[in-house]
Amino acid sequence: MSNRTEALSKPVVEKSDHKQPLGPRYADEKTTLKALEEIKASIKGISVSLDPDDLESHGYAEWSASNIPERPFAVVMPTTTEEVSTIARICTKYKVPMIPFGAGSSVEGHFTAPFTGISIDLSKMNKIVSLNADDMDVIVQPGVNWVNLNDQIKESGLFLPLDPSPTAHIGGMVATNCSGTNAMRYGTMKDWVVNVTVVLADGSVIKTRRRPRKTSAGYNLTCLFVGSEGTLGIITEITLKLAVIPSSYGVATTTFPSVKEAAAAASKLIRRGIPLAALELMDDVQMQVINKTGGAGGRMWPEKATLFIKFSGSTESAVRDNMEQAQEISKAYGGADFELAKSQEEMDSLWAARKQALWAMLALREEGTEIWSTDVAVPLSRMAEIIDHSKENSSKLGLFSSVMGHVGDGNFHQAVMYDPRNAKQTASVKKCVDDMVDMALEMDGTVSGEHGIGIGKKHCLEKELSPDAIAVMRSLKQTLDPHCLLNPGKIFDN
Amino acid sequence: MSNRTEALSKPVVEKSDHKQPLGPRYADEKTTLKALEEIKASIKGISVSLDPDDLESHGYAEWSASNIPERPFAVVMPTTTEEVSTIARICTKYKVPMIPFGAGSSVEGHFTAPFTGISIDLSKMNKIVSLNADDMDVIVQPGVNWVNLNDQIKESGLFLPLDPSPTAHIGGMVATNCSGTNAMRYGTMKDWVVNVTVVLADGSVIKTRRRPRKTSAGYNLTCLFVGSEGTLGIITEITLKLAVIPSSYGVATTTFPSVKEAAAAASKLIRRGIPLAALELMDDVQMQVINKTGGAGGRMWPEKATLFIKFSGSTESAVRDNMEQAQEISKAYGGADFELAKSQEEMDSLWAARKQALWAMLALREEGTEIWSTDVAVPLSRMAEIIDHSKENSSKLGLFSSVMGHVGDGNFHQAVMYDPRNAKQTASVKKCVDDMVDMALEMDGTVSGEHGIGIGKKHCLEKELSPDAIAVMRSLKQTLDPHCLLNPGKIFDN
Numbered sequence: 001m002s003n004r005t006e007a008l009s010k011p012v013v014e015k016s017d018h019k020q021p022l023g024p025r026y027a028d029e030k031t032t033l034k035a036l037e038e039i040k041a042s043i044k045g046i047s048v049s050l051d052p053d054d055l056e057s058h059g060y061a062e063w064s065a066s067n068i069p070e071r072p073f074a075v076v077m078p079t080t081t082e083e084v085s086t087i088a089r090i091c092t093k094y095k096v097p098m099i100p101f102g103a104g105s106s107v108e109g110h111f112t113a114p115f116t117g118i119s120i121d122l123s124k125m126n127k128i129v130s131l132n133a134d135d136m137d138v139i140v141q142p143g144v145n146w147v148n149l150n151d152q153i154k155e156s157g158l159f160l161p162l163d164p165s166p167t168a169h170i171g172g173m174v175a176t177n178c179s180g181t182n183a184m185r186y187g188t189m190k191d192w193v194v195n196v197t198v199v200l201a202d203g204s205v206i207k208t209r210r211r212p213r214k215t216s217a218g219y220n221l222t223c224l225f226v227g228s229e230g231t232l233g234i235i236t237e238i239t240l241k242l243a244v245i246p247s248s249y250g251v252a253t254t255t256f257p258s259v260k261e262a263a264a265a266a267s268k269l270i271r272r273g274i275p276l277a278a279l280e281l282m283d284d285v286q287m288q289v290i291n292k293t294g295g296a297g298g299r300m301w302p303e304k305a306t307l308f309i310k311f312s313g314s315t316e317s318a319v320r321d322n323m324e325q326a327q328e329i330s331k332a333y334g335g336a337d338f339e340l341a342k343s344q345e346e347m348d349s350l351w352a353a354r355k356q357a358l359w360a361m362l363a364l365r366e367e368g369t370e371i372w373s374t375d376v377a378v379p380l381s382r383m384a385e386i387i388d389h390s391k392e393n394s395s396k397l398g399l400f401s402s403v404m405g406h407v408g409d410g411n412f413h414q415a416v417m418y419d420p421r422n423a424k425q426t427a428s429v430k431k432c433v434d435d436m437v438d439m440a441l442e443m444d445g446t447v448s449g450e451h452g453i454g455i456g457k458k459h460c461l462e463k464e465l466s467p468d469a470i471a472v473m474r475s476l477k478q479t480l481d482p483h484c485l486l487n488p489g490k491i492f493d494n
Numbered sequence: 495m496s497n498r499t500e501a502l503s504k505p506v507v508e509k510s511d512h513k514q515p516l517g518p519r520y521a522d523e524k525t526t527l528k529a530l531e532e533i534k535a536s537i538k539g540i541s542v543s544l545d546p547d548d549l550e551s552h553g554y555a556e557w558s559a560s561n562i563p564e565r566p567f568a569v570v571m572p573t574t575t576e577e578v579s580t581i582a583r584i585c586t587k588y589k590v591p592m593i594p595f596g597a598g599s600s601v602e603g604h605f606t607a608p609f610t611g612i613s614i615d616l617s618k619m620n621k622i623v624s625l626n627a628d629d630m631d632v633i634v635q636p637g638v639n640w641v642n643l644n645d646q647i648k649e650s651g652l653f654l655p656l657d658p659s660p661t662a663h664i665g666g667m668v669a670t671n672c673s674g675t676n677a678m679r680y681g682t683m684k685d686w687v688v689n690v691t692v693v694l695a696d697g698s699v700i701k702t703r704r705r706p707r708k709t710s711a712g713y714n715l716t717c718l719f720v721g722s723e724g725t726l727g728i729i730t731e732i733t734l735k736l737a738v739i740p741s742s743y744g745v746a747t748t749t750f751p752s753v754k755e756a757a758a759a760a761s762k763l764i765r766r767g768i769p770l771a772a773l774e775l776m777d778d779v780q781m782q783v784i785n786k787t788g789g790a791g792g793r794m795w796p797e798k799a800t801l802f803i804k805f806s807g808s809t810e811s812a813v814r815d816n817m818e819q820a821q822e823i824s825k826a827y828g829g830a831d832f833e834l835a836k837s838q839e840e841m842d843s844l845w846a847a848r849k850q851a852l853w854a855m856l857a858l859r860e861e862g863t864e865i866w867s868t869d870v871a872v873p874l875s876r877m878a879e880i881i882d883h884s885k886e887n888s889s890k891l892g893l894f895s896s897v898m899g900h901v902g903d904g905n906f907h908q909a910v911m912y913d914p915r916n917a918k919q920t921a922s923v924k925k926c927v928d929d930m931v932d933m934a935l936e937m938d939g940t941v942s943g944e945h946g947i948g949i950g951k952k953h954c955l956e957k958e959l960s961p962d963a964i965a966v967m968r969s970l971k972q973t974l975d976p977h978c979l980l981n982p983g984k985i986f987d988n
Contacts, residue, residue, distance in 0.1 A: 134761065134875035135904075157765065177710040188708060190717070191685060206963040212871035214682060214903040215940035216671040216721055217947055218955050218985055219967045223684070223717030227710055244767030267628065271651065273738030273808045275769065314767045314819065318812040325808065377706035381628035409708040410629075446709035453711055461712050469700040472974070473713045479973045480966070491712055 025484075026115050027096045032073050035094035036118070039076060042086050047077040047124070058101055058119040059112055063362075065372045065433075066109025066456030072099060072119035079124045081197055081205060081236040087120060088234065089203030097488050098201075100230035102142065102172030105165045107373050108454030110176065110229055114489040120234060122171050128152060129237065137194055137211060139239045142171025158242035161186035164450070171235050176452040177227030181278040181310070181354070184270075184408030188450070190226045192241045198225055198233035201481040211239055224476070229452055230487035232480045246277070246312035248319045251347040252326055254335040255304040259283055259391075259403070262305040263384035265333035266407040269309070270380070272329060274322050278310035279408035280354050283391065286361075286402035290353050293360040297352035302337050307407070308354040357404050361415045369419045372429045376440035377411035377449030386443060390414055390436045397428040411449030437463070453491045461492065519978075520609050521590045526567050529588035530612070533570060536580050541571040541618070552595055552613040553606055557856075559866045559927075560603025560950030566593060566613035573618045575691055575699060575730040581614060582728065583697030591982050592695075594724035596636065596666030599659045601867050602948030604670065604723055608983040614728060616665050622646060623731065631688055631705060633733045636665025652736035655680035658944070665729050670946040671721030675772040675804070675848070678764075678902030682944070684720040686735045692719055692727035695975040705733055718970070723946055724981035726974045740771070740806035742813045745841040746820055748829040749798040753777055753885075753897070756799040757878035759827035760901040763803070764874070766823060768816050772804035773902035774848050777885065780855075780896035784847045787854040791846035796831050801901070802848040851898050855909045863913045866923045868950075870934035871905035871943030880937060884908055884930045891922040905943035931957070947985045955986065 027035060040048055049055075050073070059071035073096075078084045091098045097117025104111055113119060126143035133156040140149060147166050150159045163180035164173055172178075174196065179188040186192075195209035208221040225233055256262035262281055269276060282290075287303045290296050309326055313319045319342075327338050341347040361371055378386050387403050394401040394416055405412035414436060418429040437447045437460045447453075447460035462470060470492060477484070477494070484494040521529060534542055543549075544567070553565035567590075572578045585592045591611025598605055607613060620637035627650040634643060641660050644653045657674035658667055666672075668690065673682040680686075689703035702715040719727055750756035756775055763770060776784075781797045784790050803820055807813045813836075821832050835841040855865055872880050881897050888895040888910055899906035908930060912923040931941045931954045941947075941954035956964060964986060971978070971988070978988040 132873065132875070135873035136764070137873070157767075177714070179708065179710075183708060187681075187685070188710070190714065191681070200962075200966075204962050206960060206966055208963065210935065210940060210958060211873050211938040212904055212934075212940040212943065213874065214673060214677060214871050214900075214905050214943050216673075216682070216944050217940045217942040217951070217958055218721075218964075219726075219970060220671070220684065220717045220721050221963065221966060223714045224970075227712075227714050232713075244765060246767055270630070271738060273740055275808060313812070314769060315812070315815045317815055318807070318809070321809045321811055377708050379626065379629035379631070379705050380707065381626070406708075410706055411708050440706075441704065444705035446704060446706040446711045448711040449706065449708050450710050457711070464704060464711055466700060468694075468698050469702065469715065470712075472694075472700055472715060475973050476713060476718075476970065479969050 025095070026117065027094045029073070031094050032096050035090050035096045036074055038090050039087055042090065043078070043083050046083065049075045058104065058121065061104055061106070063371070063373070064107050064109055065374060066107070066112065066454055068109065068112050068114055068455065070113050070116055072113035073116040075119045075121050077121045077124045081199065084120065084199045084234050084236050085203045085205050087118070088199050088201060091118060091485055092202050092483065095483055095485065097485055098234065099487050100171070100175065100234045102169040102175070103145070103167045105167045105172065106176065106452070106454060108451050108456040110452060110454040110487070110490060112455055114455065123169065125236065131156060133158060135211065136242050137239055138242055139237065140170050141237060142169060142235050144170045146170060146173060153242070154245070157245050159245050160192060160240055161243045162189055162192065170238055170240070174226050174235055174238055175228065175230050179450045181280055181406060183406060184279055185275070185277045186243060190223050193222055193226050194239040194241055195222055196225050196235050197237035198235055200233045201483065201486050213241060227452070229454065229490050231477060231490050232486060234486070246314065248313050248316045249347060250311035250319045250323045251341045251350045252309045252311070252323055253306055253339050253350050254330045255302045255306050255337045256334055257304070259305045259387045260384045261334045262307050263407060265330050265335055266307060267380060268329050268333060269326055270408060272325065274325050275313060276309060276408065277312040278308070280308040281405035281407040282306050282308070282354065282357060283387065283403040286357055286404055287353070289360045289364055289402055290356065293363045296356045296360070297349035301353055308351065310351070358415065361402055365417060368421060369417050372416045372418060372433060373413060374433050374436070375411060375413045375449045375451050376436055376445055376447055377409060378440050378443040378445030380410045382443040382445070383407055383410050383412065386436070386439050387412060389439055393435050394432045397432050399425070399428055399432055401432070406449070409449065410445070455490055458492055519589070520611065521588045523567070525588050526590050529584050529590045530568055532584050533581055536584065537572070537577050540577065543569045552598070552615065555598055555600070557865070557867070558601050558603055559868060560601070560606065560948055562603065562606050562608055562949065564607050564610055566607035567610040569613045569615050571615045571618045575693065578614065578693045578728050578730050579697045579699050581612070582693050582695060585612060585979055586696050586977065589977055589979065591979055592728065593981050594665070594669065594728045596663040596669070597639070597661045599661045599666065600670065600946070600948060602945050602950040604946060604948040604981070604984060606949055608949065617663065619730065625650060627652060629705065630736045631733055632736055633731065634664050635731060636663060636729050638664045640664060640667060647736070648739070651739050653739050654686060654734055655737045656683055656686065664732055664734070668720050668729055668732055669722065669724050673944045675774055675900060677900060678773055679769070679771045680737060684717050687716055687720050688733040688735055689716055690719050690729050691731035692729055694727045695977065695980050707735060721946070723948065723984050725971060725984050726980060728980070740808065742807050742810045743841060744805035744813045744817050745835045745844045746803045746805070746817055747800055747833050747844050748824045749796045749800050749831045750828055751798070753799045753881045754878040755828045756801050757901060759824050759829055760801060761874060762823050762827060763820055764902060766819065768819050769807060770803060770902065771806040772802070774802040775899035775901040776800050776802070776848065776851060777881065777897040780851055780898055781847070783854045783858055783896055784850065787857045790850045790854070791843035795847055801829070802845065804845070852909065855896055859911060862915060863911050866910045866912060866927060867907060868927050868930070869905060869907045869943045869945050870930055870939055870941055871903060872934050872937040872939030874904045876937040876939070877901055877904050877906065880930070880933050881906060883933055887929050888926045891926050893919070893922055893926055895926070900943070903943065904939070949984055952986055
């Protein structure tokens with residue numbers, strides 16, 4: 001985004017896309033430009049862009065199920081907490097919406113700009129501030145990519161054990177309380193955040209905690225900001241707990257006649273207390289998708305419901321014992337084609353099908369079709385039932401869909417292929433997702449296991465919680481952001 | 495408390511104890527009586543007591559470091575969420591302070607009544623509502639004792655892996671975000687709460703979540719109420735995750751020349767990633783205390799800094815391997831007297847000294863002396879330093895004190911003996927605790943690892959966090975409890 005700050009003096013060319021005009025509650029175009037001038041004057045050298053390509057890449061994503069026509073008015077790229085604070089102060093002064101932007105990997109439209117405003121891109125804040133290996137923690141800026149982080153700290157023998165999209169930044173991971181395949185063993189993002197530094201709407205800066213791994217001092221502000229999707233404050237620094245990299249790993253795969261048997265085996269594996277690192281389920285369709293796109297790990301796969309199991313431990317023998325236990329349990333539940341891998345190469349090969357699942361689905365798309373990827377979570381025992389029901393429902397609606405489940409958490413993803421130009425198909429996919437959400441709620445589950453609410457699931461959250469519970473959330477939002485300037489229109493309507 | 499409801503018509507005999515009169519902000523005595531009459535009229539058969547013994551047991555505790563002269567005006571014992579809701583509605587109508595009361599095991603004065611008001615004793619709400627073994631969760635009322643819970647559900651192969659005081663109730667454990675020796679492996683209370691049902695100040699009832707083990711839908715209200723010490727709402731039902739009872743255990747003890755070497759060995763044990771279930775440290779003084787009170791586990795102990803290590807796993811061989819690894823590491827750091835136990839009897843015997851530590855200290859008190867028990871937590875690498883410093887400091891101040899550390903969490907307790915009738919000694923113990931707190935903060939730690947703030951550590955919390963961070967906490971309190979009726983005077987001054 002170099003040399004784009006001069007764009008401020010250019011006419012705004014993308015107006016026709018802004019179908020929802022800047023409302024009376026927020027700054028109009030002229031006032032927003034004034035705010036941007038003040039930001040430029042206050043922060044020497046700050047990158048400010050009105051370039052249509054930048055606005056597009058900060059307001060739309062190909063992989064998102066929640067795109068809207070509006071785009072941010074401008075993109076700014078601060079480099080320090082102080083700069084974010086200055087931006088917030090000025091945006092509050094002029095009533096300009098602020099949309100924190102991380103890696104843009106959200107599928108629920110977290111970074112969209114329904115009321116336009118300024119996209120605050122934090123990707124220049126990408127420093128590892130301090131690795132405290134002896135304390136098993138690390139302090140990072142929000143723009144740090146988690147894969148890079150783990151690569152850079154691996155000599156310490158420590159790692160951050162979350163694994164969302166490999167493109168994700170820590171800031172976004174915190175803001176959405178992300179997780180991934182490791183959540184069964186290691187929990188979700190909230191379990192790894194020691195403290196956050198947050199810029200509030202008015203520009204004031206707070207740090208929610210110091211650096212103890214454990215505390216019971218005062219309200220848990222850390223957990224309030226984790227998962228708040230940028231609507232309560234802008235996270236500008238994070239202290240993360242780190243875990244010890246296990247010294248021994250193993251991977252196993254096994255197939256089942258149906259999702260039901262696979263889920264039953266998974267349940268037994270969990271209840272036996274075997275310390276699994278991950279327990280993933282892919283359905284027959286997803287395995288077909290893998291094969292149709294050329295297989296994975298250098299081979300073709302049985303097209304059946306398949307469990308992918310990762311083991312880890314502090315000794316080779318513990319991992320081997322656990323793998324034997326898992327094989328025995330799987331067999332008792334109809335598991336076949338049991339394969340074990342202990343060498344890195346073999347493990348990568350076995351895990352490849354799981355790893356490539358979403359990409360395989362994307363690769364299979366015909367020109368113009370898109371993937372609607374969504375997730376819900378239910379109590380563990382209901383997993384097989386909701387997957388079966390969702391498969392049947394999408395099939396009835398004439399949709400092609402595959403299922404991947406973080407079965408150790410009761411959390412699963414359905415990826416549905418559809419043509420957005422086809423109104424009937426678009427309506428069907430929406431119905432399919434709504435049905436899945438409704439069934440998850442009937443089972444006492446949640447409308448989002450790990451993707452967040454964003455703009456795409458606001459109507460679902462209203463079904464999940466009582467009006468009084470949502471009123472409490474709204475009152476917290478109102479208290480911390482009285483002018484509703486922080487990522488407005490996300491989580492709930494303001 | 496049977497047959498005490500008629501006490502309402504008796505004169506209030508304990509007035510002389512209420513040094514802090516009912517302020518203008520809260521209901522006066524006449525209005526409080528009116529509120530109690532309305533509670534009695536609205537809730538058939540509710541237990542309401544003004545008996546001085548009940549007021550005493552609900553406003554004072556021998557083991558607390560934060561006793562105050564005031565007592566609650568009355569004690570009520572609701573049996574359902576609806577009854578608590580009615581009480582809250584009436585208390586709000588008449589501006590009567592509400593103090594939720596669990597088992598009364600707090601050491602920081604959480605259940606005290608600085609502005610008198612009504613103690614809402616939840617111990618009659620002691621039902622296990624529903625055990626969902628296949629979902630690995632359980633729904634309980636707040637008055638359930640955690641030891642009883644684990645005893646009643648053990649057939650399922652599941653347990654709640656927290657271990658605070660054996661007298662603690664789940665409600666209080668949630669309200670203070672408790673932990674104990676298992677926190678290293680299993681985390682703290684917040685990590686085991688799926689949802690809470692909360693009665694808000696005005697009597698409205700919310701449930702923070704449904705029953706998924708994992709979610710990223712909306713603000714994390716659950717974590718906001720966990721650890722809020724009854725100041726944001728009254729918790730009346732809790733869904734808890736459960737863990738699988740490990741099939742194999744082991745215990746080891748080993749001594750070191752000093753706390754420093756013990757802490758260094760502990761650090762290495764953690765960094766090797768050995769899946770320890772607990773890692774506890776007791777200093778030479780604490781071991782002397784054990785011996786002076788007759789030993790523990792049927793024998794006398796070396797009077798040296800000692801590590802108590804608990805192992806658990808899914809196979810016997812994994813636990814044995816881990817015990818061997820631990821022994822090897824301990825020896826490398828000067829560990830001696832290494833003892834291993836695998837049978838239940840031997841394990842109980844080895845763990846007995848750790849288990850009896852606080853009771854041994856209490857037993858050693860001379861007539862009239864008390865124990866000031868407090869805790870802080872620091873980043874892992876600073877543990878030895880702060881323990882050494884605190885030992886030295888208390889010794890300089892002429893105080894007898896012992897140290898127990900949850901060394902796997904950087905959390906430790908110092909128990910200091912003092913005579914509350916001796917002004918100089920009381921001043922010394924306060925200075926000793928304040929110094930420890932200050933040092934923890936200098937090390938980027940917290941003023942309370944697991945006991946909470948209550949009334950005793952309000953001045954410490956103000957040192958831990960910035961005024962802006964505390965202002966955010968206050969604003970949340972103000973939003974949810976605008977008349978400051980919920981456990982007023984706790985965490986911070988209102």
